[in-house]
Amino acid sequence: MTKQEIRQHIRQLKKECTPEQLRQFSDAALEHLRQLPEWHVATTILLYASLPDEVPTQGLIAEALDEGKTVLLPVVQGDELELRECSDLQDLRPGAFNIDEPQGKAFTRYEDIELAIIPGMAFTPDGERLGRGRGYYDRLMPHLETALKVGLCWPFQLVEELPAEPHDQPMDMVIC
Numbered sequence: 001m002t003k004q005e006i007r008q009h010i011r012q013l014k015k016e017c018t019p020e021q022l023r024q025f026s027d028a029a030l031e032h033l034r035q036l037p038e039w040h041v042a043t044t045i046l047l048y049a050s051l052p053d054e055v056p057t058q059g060l061i062a063e064a065l066d067e068g069k070t071v072l073l074p075v076v077q078g079d080e081l082e083l084r085e086c087s088d089l090q091d092l093r094p095g096a097f098n099i100d101e102p103q104g105k106a107f108t109r110y111e112d113i114e115l116a117i118i119p120g121m122a123f124t125p126d127g128e129r130l131g132r133g134r135g136y137y138d139r140l141m142p143h144l145e146t147a148l149k150v151g152l153c154w155p156f157q158l159v160e161e162l163p164a165e166p167h168d169q170p171m172d173m174v175i176c
Contacts, residue, residue, distance in 0.1 A: 049100035141169035
């Protein structure tokens, strides 16, 4: 299948799940993530403000803030993702693609990021990732050399193989 066909297939699978099934899948994935030793020791974490068709991260963001972690969220700036600090969920405002974005200051100390939680449309067990097709995270991830990059998804988003291109950036781990 082509990348676009895989995206369409995943969208259809999402539609076939009940809200209760998605909540159960999400709870299991988030609990697995919380069990990672890297989650506990990380002081600076890149997360994402989830869209309705992604594993929800609002609770995870709040939890990380409560634990005193520095939480970074992406902000679309042209063709790039700028990272900004998020100090409070109440400060998020809809931005590009109606994704909640923090209003905090820009963060460029990429080497300080210990854990990066990355969304995707599909992943393979060995870490290949298929995004939404605009390449934002593929352009960001080379800056995250020292971070553990974790793809977060629902079980039906895990596929055996994906068509890969040279610019596609792999995950270190996938949790679903």
